[in-house]
Amino acid sequence: MSPNAILIKVVDALDRCGIPYMVVGSFSSNAYGIERNTHDADLVLQVPPPTDKLIQELGPDFSLDRQLGFETVTMTQRQIASHRDPPFKIELFFLSDDPHDIQRFERRASGIIGGRNIFVATAEDVVITKLRWSKQGRRTKDIDDVRNVLAVQHGKLDMNYIRQWCQQHGTLELLETTLQSIPPLPPQLSDSN
Amino acid sequence: MGPTQELIDELYVDKVLAARQRTFEQKFLAGGELHEAVIERMKMGILMQNPNATEEEVAAELSRRYAIARILENRE
Numbered sequence: 001m002s003p004n005a006i007l008i009k010v011v012d013a014l015d016r017c018g019i020p021y022m023v024v025g026s027f028s029s030n031a032y033g034i035e036r037n038t039h040d041a042d043l044v045l046q047v048p049p050p051t052d053k054l055i056q057e058l059g060p061d062f063s064l065d066r067q068l069g070f071e072t073v074t075m076t077q078r079q080i081a082s083h084r085d086p087p088f089k090i091e092l093f094f095l096s097d098d099p100h101d102i103q104r105f106e107r108r109a110s111g112i113i114g115g116r117n118i119f120v121a122t123a124e125d126v127v128i129t130k131l132r133w134s135k136q137g138r139r140t141k142d143i144d145d146v147r148n149v150l151a152v153q154h155g156k157l158d159m160n161y162i163r164q165w166c167q168q169h170g171t172l173e174l175l176e177t178t179l180q181s182i183p184p185l186p187p188q189l190s191d192s193n
Numbered sequence: 194m195g196p197t198q199e200l201i202d203e204l205y206v207d208k209v210l211a212a213r214q215r216t217f218e219q220k221f222l223a224g225g226e227l228h229e230a231v232i233e234r235m236k237m238g239i240l241m242q243n244p245n246a247t248e249e250e251v252a253a254e255l256s257r258r259y260a261i262a263r264i265l266e267n268r269e
Contacts, residue, residue, distance in 0.1 A: 003225035026224055034212045035223035037231055039263045085252050086232045087259040111217050120221070139267070151209045183202035185209065 006083045013057035020046040022108040022119040032123040033148030040089040131171040
């Protein structure tokens with residue numbers, strides 16, 4: 001089973017369990033930016049899933065942590081679903097009471113992937129969140145992802161919304177530095193953004 | 194002598210323009226496809242180093258290397 005099929009199987013299982021979710025992390029930044037390899041997938045769930053039902057829905061190829069963990073970069077609780085062969089992990093983060101976490105979940109977008117609707121964080125929220133993680137975790141890959149989303153989506157982003165949250169998260173300077181690092185794009189593709 | 198900033202910028206713009214040509218779905222799925230290719234290469238590497246390894250042994254070593262790759266990715 002491919003990593004994409006594994007992710008879709010988890011999403012289908014969450015649908016059957018009635019758990020609203022959105023895909024975040026590298027799968028979302030790939031969709032809006034420039035693709036890179038990823039070793040796992042990250043989802044945000046509106047509520048923790050019923051563990052036994054989810055295990056049953058996922059089937060014998062998966063294992064699911066019964067205990068919740070705490071993720072220090074995102075400062076949220078999570079559970080990990082692991083596919084055995086090939087090895088691939090899906091990190092299930094639970095929606096926190098953080099104001100931006102709540103708003104990005106409300107704004108989640110849906111896209112057609114593999115013939116079904118999959119909920120994904122918006123491009124603006126990918127930028128805001130990855131800048132925040134980058135500040136907390138000092139991960140250069142997050143800055144690269146942000147730069148790529150800003151460049152590819154240039155002209156389509158709600159920059160006021162992004163700047164408003166970055167101001168609150170203390171990442172506005174990092175955002176502006178990242179924007180300045182993007183070389184001028186060809187005129188026919190640039191706009192007044 | 195390394196590449197000039199002008200060349201680095203030109204190559205980056207090319208990557209941005211190419212990404213704009215691909216669909217949301219293609220790009221969403223690309224990370225998983227790349228991971229699948231990496232896993233296949235890891236399996237080949239394990240078999241080259243351990244030609245007599247059983248399927249179970251290959252799977253166990255693959256899981257060990259995958260765990261290391263995740264740790265390294267999250268430290269980058």
